Amino acid sequence: xxxxxxxLVMATEAIKLLLGVGRPLVGRLLMYDAMRMEFRxxxxxxxxxxxICGENPTITELISxxxxxxxxxxxEELATAAD
Amino acid sequence: MxxxxxxxxxxxxxxxxxxxEEVRAAKDKREDFVLLDVRDDDERRGGYIPDSVHVxxxxxxxxxxxxxxxxxxxxxxxxxxxxxxxxxxxxxxxxGYTDTVSMAxxxxxxxxxxxxxxxxxxMTPDQIERYSRHFMLPEIGESGQVQLxxxxxxxxxxxxxxxxxxxxxxxxxxxxxxxxxxxxxELNNLQRQVLHRxxxxxxxxVESAAETMNALNPDVEIIPxxxxxxxxxxxxxxNEYDLIVDGCDxxxxxxxxxxxxxxTRKTIVHGSIFQFEGQATVLKPFDGPCYxxxxxTPPPPGMVPG
Numbered sequence: 001x002x003x004x005x006x007x008l009v010m011a012t013e014a015i016k017l018l019l020g021v022g023r024p025l026v027g028r029l030l031m032y033d034a035m036r037m038e039f040r041x042x043x044x045x046x047x048x049x050x051x052i053c054g055e056n057p058t059i060t061e062l063i064s065x066x067x068x069x070x071x072x073x074x075x076e077e078l079a080t081a082a083d
Numbered sequence: 084m085x086x087x088x089x090x091x092x093x094x095x096x097x098x099x100x101x102x103x104e105e106v107r108a109a110k111d112k113r114e115d116f117v118l119l120d121v122r123d124d125d126e127r128r129g130g131y132i133p134d135s136v137h138v139x140x141x142x143x144x145x146x147x148x149x150x151x152x153x154x155x156x157x158x159x160x161x162x163x164x165x166x167x168x169x170x171x172x173x174x175x176x177x178x179g180y181t182d183t184v185s186m187a188x189x190x191x192x193x194x195x196x197x198x199x200x201x202x203x204x205x206m207t208p209d210q211i212e213r214y215s216r217h218f219m220l221p222e223i224g225e226s227g228q229v230q231l232x233x234x235x236x237x238x239x240x241x242x243x244x245x246x247x248x249x250x251x252x253x254x255x256x257x258x259x260x261x262x263x264x265x266x267x268x269e270l271n272n273l274q275r276q277v278l279h280r281x282x283x284x285x286x287x288x289v290e291s292a293a294e295t296m297n298a299l300n301p302d303v304e305i306i307p308x309x310x311x312x313x314x315x316x317x318x319x320x321x322n323e324y325d326l327i328v329d330g331c332d333x334x335x336x337x338x339x340x341x342x343x344x345x346x347t348r349k350t351i352v353h354g355s356i357f358q359f360e361g362q363a364t365v366l367k368p369f370d371g372p373c374y375x376x377x378x379x380t381p382p383p384p385g386m387v388p389g
Contacts, residue, residue, distance in 0.1 A: 003275050006361035007247030007330065010354045013365055014248070014328055015255055017350060018234045021222045025364045026371035034359040044364065047376040052345045053369055054376075062314045062342055066335040070381040 002034050091166060094173040100185050103193040106159055110134070116157035117150070121171045122190065124218070124225060126163060132193055133201040137224065140167050144174060149221040154179045161186040161193070203229040210302060214256055228256060232302065235259040237324040239312060239340055241292040242266075244330025244354045246278040252328075253296035253303045260296065261324060263308040264288040312336055317343040327351045334381045341366065341374035 009030065016022040029042040052059040063069050085093075101109075109116065118135040120127060127137055138146045140162070151158060158180060160168040165187040172183040186193075194200055203226055206214070210232075217223040223231075236257050238245045241264040252260060266288050268279040276288075283291035289307035296305055308320065312331075321327065321343050329340050329351050337355075344351045344366065351366040353374065366373050 001275070002359060002361055003243030003330075003356050004247045004277070006354045006356055006363050007244040008251060009363045010244060010328055010330065010352045011248040011251040011255075013352045013363070014236055014252060014257075014326055015231070017326055017352070017365065018231060018236070018257070019223060019227050021227075024367075026367045029362055029364045029377070032361040032363075034361070044372050044377055046372045047379070050373060050376045051379060052342055052375050053373045059342060062317070062339070062346070064314060066314065066339040070333075070335040070338060071384050 002032075005032060005034070091169060094169040094185075097176065098169055098172040098183065098185050100165070100169070100187040101159065102187050103196050103198060106132075106161075106186050106193070107196075107198050109159070114157075116159050119150075119158050119160045119171075120190075121160055121162050121167055126190070127225070128203065128205065130190070130194065130200045130202045132161065132190065133199055135161070137226065138221070140171055143171055144178065146221050147175060147178070147180075151180070155181050157182040157184070159184045159186055162189045164189040164191050204233070206232075210256075213300075213302070217255070231256050232258040234326070235261070235324045236326045236328055237261040237263065237320065238328050238330065239336065240264055240330040240332060241276070241278055241288040242272070242330060242332060243275045243356065245328070246276045246292070248328050248330060248352075248354075249278055249292060249296060250299065253300045253305075256300060256302055258302070259304045259306065259324075261306040261308065261320070262289045262292050263310065263312050263320070264292070265309060265311045312339060314339065318347060321347045321349050324349065329353050337374060338381060344368060345373050 013024055016024050027044055029044050031040045031042060046053065048055050051057060118132060120131055120135040120137045121140040121143055123139055136150050138150060158175065160172050160183060162168040165185060168185040168189060172185045175183045214228045217228050218225050234257050236252055238249050238260060241249060241262050249260060249262065268283050268286055268288055268291050270284055272279055273281065278292040278295045279288065287309045289309045293305040293307050296303055310316065317339060327340065327344055327349050331337055331340065340351060345368045348368050353366050354363045355361065
């Protein structure tokens with residue numbers, strides 16, 4: 001049941017984007033809690049330090065292996081990013 | 084009692100008229116006005132002036148505010164020959180629109196002068212019937228439907244999220260739907276993955292999805308990719324599409340999709356679910372955040388995608 005709700009939000013957004021109408025969920029994270037039957041919205045911003053779309057991106061092409069990239073921990077990277 | 088001629092004469096006294104040449108010049112100078120086509124749907128199908136907004140004379144008073152909310156905006160109205168546009172302009176003036184002009188000679192004079200015209204790809208009678216409910220929505224209309232039929236959307240995953248999204252996008256007449264998924268249909272998918280059916284258990288999901296979507300809407304061209312999206316194929320595949328609908332179920336693919344979308348400047352419609360909670364957003368590169376703006380690096384191994 002739950003994926004249907006989110007999947008149709010996605011389809012609606014897709015149609016809006018294709019037609020260039022309405023206000024799409026750019027910069028907004030819609031959160032749905034089925035048990036409480038609540039929708040909430042969180043404002044999300046661009047990060048100027050983002051490794052791919054920030055001002056000085058460190059990722060300028062695809063990483064060679066995303067499966068391996070996600071399997072290793074990123075504690076170190078996170079620590080560096082926090083500096 | 085008034086004759087039609089009297090009504091037209093009265094309107095002509097009240098409403099300024101311009102000819103096709105003057106409208107052409109105003110367009111070329113990029114003057115700020117709305118060009119409004121008030122002809123019927125079938126006339127519009129035969130051709131129209133580029134960049135014109137279409138509201139039929141019959142729906143004019145009911146729908147104009149959806150298109151032009153500023154009552155002081157200049158509106159140049161045209162019809163077939165310049166009579167209905169005169170009456171339309173008069174009616175808009177009564178609604179409080181202060182700067183309404185009628186184009187004398189209408190589309191007839193415009194096309195006779197050899198000025199640029201546009202024509203939507205013709206729809207079949209079946210398509211006109213199938214999408215007729217969309218035509219009633221001013222935000223879509225016939226030209227919006229033509230746009231949808233010309234659009235190409237890639238569904239990443241034909242599972243829990245891809246199923247409802249794909250089903251409705253196919254129903255709505257998105258002309259090309261790419262579907263990428265390497266899995267086959269299993270019995271335990273069917274409680275939520277509504278693109279698949281009991282009799283397609285064991286078939287590749289992309290085939291099962293294509294069958295269901297084409298049965299619902301034969302207009303839609305389904306391009307199946309029975310493979311995993313990976314570093315070697317993603318850029319070429321993304322380049323073929325206008326929009327990415329990401330309903331994938333693992334972090335490796337999610338980061339891959341994000342990075343490829345930023346690199347190819349494609350917008351992602353993102354969705355994810357975990358148990359009884361779900362999220363959705365639109366990741367438009369360099370306009371709003373990307374996935375890494377929210378989650379710079381993957382979570383520790385072993386975490387279930389959320």
